[in-house]
Amino acid sequence: xxxxxxxxxxxxxxxxxxxxxxxxxxxxTHAHLHKRGYAPFLLTHKNNASLLECMPLLAGxxxxxxxxxxxxxxxxxxxxxxxxNEEEFAQALKRFSPANSxxxxxxxxxxxxxxxxRRSARAIRAFEQRFGSFDFRIEKSAVAKQTxxxxxxxxxxxxxxxxxxxxxxxxxxxxRLKPVHQLQYxxxxxxxxxxxxxxxxxxxxxLIAPTPINCEQPGNHVVFLVGSSFRLKSWPREHYRSLQNxxxxxxxxxxxxxxxxxxxSVGNYLAFPAKERVIxxxxxTSLAETLxxxxxxxxxxxxxxxxxxxxxxxxxxxxxxxxxxxxxLGFAPQGSHTSVHHSELSCSxxxxxxxxxxRFKNIRCLTSIKPEEVFSKIVQILEQQLxxxxxxxxSSDS
Numbered sequence: 001x002x003x004x005x006x007x008x009x010x011x012x013x014x015x016x017x018x019x020x021x022x023x024x025x026x027x028x029t030h031a032h033l034h035k036r037g038y039a040p041f042l043l044t045h046k047n048n049a050s051l052l053e054c055m056p057l058l059a060g061x062x063x064x065x066x067x068x069x070x071x072x073x074x075x076x077x078x079x080x081x082x083x084x085n086e087e088e089f090a091q092a093l094k095r096f097s098p099a100n101s102x103x104x105x106x107x108x109x110x111x112x113x114x115x116x117x118r119r120s121a122r123a124i125r126a127f128e129q130r131f132g133s134f135d136f137r138i139e140k141s142a143v144a145k146q147t148x149x150x151x152x153x154x155x156x157x158x159x160x161x162x163x164x165x166x167x168x169x170x171x172x173x174x175x176r177l178k179p180v181h182q183l184q185y186x187x188x189x190x191x192x193x194x195x196x197x198x199x200x201x202x203x204x205x206x207l208i209a210p211t212p213i214n215c216e217q218p219g220n221h222v223v224f225l226v227g228s229s230f231r232l233k234s235w236p237r238e239h240y241r242s243l244q245n246x247x248x249x250x251x252x253x254x255x256x257x258x259x260x261x262x263x264x265s266v267g268n269y270l271a272f273p274a275k276e277r278v279i280x281x282x283x284x285t286s287l288a289e290t291l292x293x294x295x296x297x298x299x300x301x302x303x304x305x306x307x308x309x310x311x312x313x314x315x316x317x318x319x320x321x322x323x324x325x326x327x328x329l330g331f332a333p334q335g336s337h338t339s340v341h342h343s344e345l346s347c348s349x350x351x352x353x354x355x356x357x358x359r360f361k362n363i364r365c366l367t368s369i370k371p372e373e374v375f376s377k378i379v380q381i382l383e384q385q386l387x388x389x390x391x392x393x394x395s396s397d398s
Contacts, residue, residue, distance in 0.1 A: 010194045011059065011096040012038040013111045013127070013138075015120050019229070020287070021306035023048045024207065025331070026114050027313060029184050030057040031202040037194025038110075039096045043127055046070070050287045052081050056208050060092055064123055069130065090134040107135060110191055113142040114184055141190060143183050149176040150329055150352050157326075160346035163364055167346035169328060180330045207313040209291035218296040221254040222247055222378065225290075225300065225307035226270070226282070227263035230354035232324035233303045235366055237266045243301065243371035244270060248277055250375075251382065253298060257282050258290050258307070298385070299378050304354065308333050317381045319374045323366040324350045324358070339377045343368045 012033050016026045023044055030040040039059035042052075046063045052072060060073040061081065071089035072081040084092075094107060111127075113120050128138050153173060160167065211218055224244070228234045244255050257267045259282040267282030285293070291310055294300055300311040300318040304325050311318035312333035320333060322342040326349035332340055342348070343365045350356065350365075358365075 010038050011041055011093050011109060012191065013041045013043055013109060015043045015111060015113045015124055016115055017043070017045050017064070017117075017120050017123050018115055019306070020048060020051065021309050021331075022115075023051055024306055024309040024313060025180055026184065027055055027057075027206040028181060028202070029112065029114065029188060030055060031204070031206045032185055032188040033112075033191075034203045035195075035197050035199075036188065036191060038191070041093070043123060054208050054288060054291055055206070057203060057206060059096070060089060062089065062127065064126065069126075086130070090131055090136075093131075093136070094134070107137065109136045109138050111138050111140045112187055112191075113140060114187070116142040116145050141187060143187050144178075146177060146183070146330060149173065153177065153326065153329065154349050154352055157347050157349050162346070163360055163362075164346045165368075166344050168344075174328060177328050177330060179332070179334060181334050183330070205313075207291075207310070209295040209310075209314060210288055211296060212285075212289055212292040215256075215293060215296060219298065220252070221256050221279075221293070221297055223256050223258055223293050223297045223300045223302075223307070224270070225258050225294075225302035225305055226266045227259035228303040228305045228354065230324070230356075232351065232356065232358065232363065232366075233305070233322075233354035235301075235303055235321045235323070235369070236363075237269050239367070239369070239371050240266070240301075241270055243374055244278065246371060246375045247378065248275065250379075253277075254279060256293050256297070258285065258293060259283070299381055301374060301378075304331065308338070312338055317377075319377050321366070321369055321374070322348075323363065324348065324354045324356070325352070337381075341369045341373065 014026060014029055016023050033040045034057050040057055041059055042061040044063060046065050049063055052061050058074060063070045071084050071086060073084050073089065073092050075082045093109060111124055113124060124140060153169065156169060224240055226240055247253055247255055254277045257270055257280045259267060261283040263282050267280045271278050271280040294307060294310050294316055295314040297316050300307060300316050302308050302318065303321050308318055308320040312335040315337065317337045319339045319341055322340065327340050327342055329349060329352060345365050347360065348365050
């Protein structure tokens with residue numbers, strides 16, 4: 001974890017009670033807060049516990065369920081998080097919390113609600129009730145909601161009576177739909193600056209991942225994250241197989257199959273018949289190990305899932321395949337090394353999160369994105385990496 005200096009005296013509590021992908025997106029908020037002179041603390045669901053060791057800028061975290069709360073603090077000596085009790089956690093917040101004035105005895109704790117839902121509001125109330133006896137004054141601010149505009153965007157997709165390509169959303173609607181990264185950045189900028197920084201760069205890294213132990217040759221593989229939370233966000237397994245065959249036939253790269261236990265059948269399909277260069281890790285790796293495979297990969301192929309944000313944050317080139325959802329909904333990765341594949345059908349988006357069934361019964365939004373299109377991006381990146389290696393070799397020789 002980060003070695004917090006005495007200058008970083010003001011704590012800020014980030015609230016994100018949702019899934020892994022959303023919690024990963026919020027890691028950039030850690031960096032923005034850190035740059036402005038705040039010590040980032042995280043309030044999140046217990047399911048995200050394994051992510052804490054991958055977030056080096058956190059000063060601490062509270063993991064919460066309906067019936068349980070656990071507390072963690074950064075240990076600068078061993079660069080990890082240690083479990084603490086409630087009082088130790090409160091004392092750590094106080095250590096970074098000077099009173100606003102000699103007359104103000106209660107300590108100000110800015111709370112940034114990056115979710116702005118009933119669920120996050122309940123979590124904040126529970127946190128406030130828990131720490132009310134520690135003389136904290138919580139000052140809450142919430143990210144701007146885009147629910148209405150996202151619903152209108154989905155409704156715009158439903159207005160299409162047939163499927164055709166290259167249908168562009170109206171300009172007035174596009175202007176209303178902002179990326180989640182931008183909304184969170186705007187929220188952080190509303191906090192008073194505690195440290196003035198003249199640098200334009202953010203503290204890095206915002207996300208770390210261990211080198212995978214069972215990876216034969218780190219840096220010589222492609223990762224397929226084959227699953228998504230909903231079927232309408234998952235590229236067909238036949239397309240993954242075709243792309244896998246292209247990689248095996250035309251490159252020397254291995255293919256690592258990653259996903260949850262619900263994706264085991266897809267993994268068995270892609271790994272049969274057995275091939276030495278296809279490693280089926282589906283249901284066999286922890287989240288941290290999966291992040292390690294993504295970090296050391298030459299390329300990642302995934303749907304609209306947490307892996308797209310992990311690759312974006314870790315600097316790994318990635319192809320993100322959008323189906324029922326749409327990049328303009330705000331959850332597309334923003335990195336220059338990210339390739340977004342979207343069919344731009346008239347019926348897209350058909351949902352905000354990917355749930356439901358295809359009303360045209362053909363999931364054309366996914367099937368129309370061909371393996372050859374994705375493979376061409378992989379080849380392009382491999383050529384660029386080779387050119388960079390050659391340039392570096394020539395520089396060292398001279």
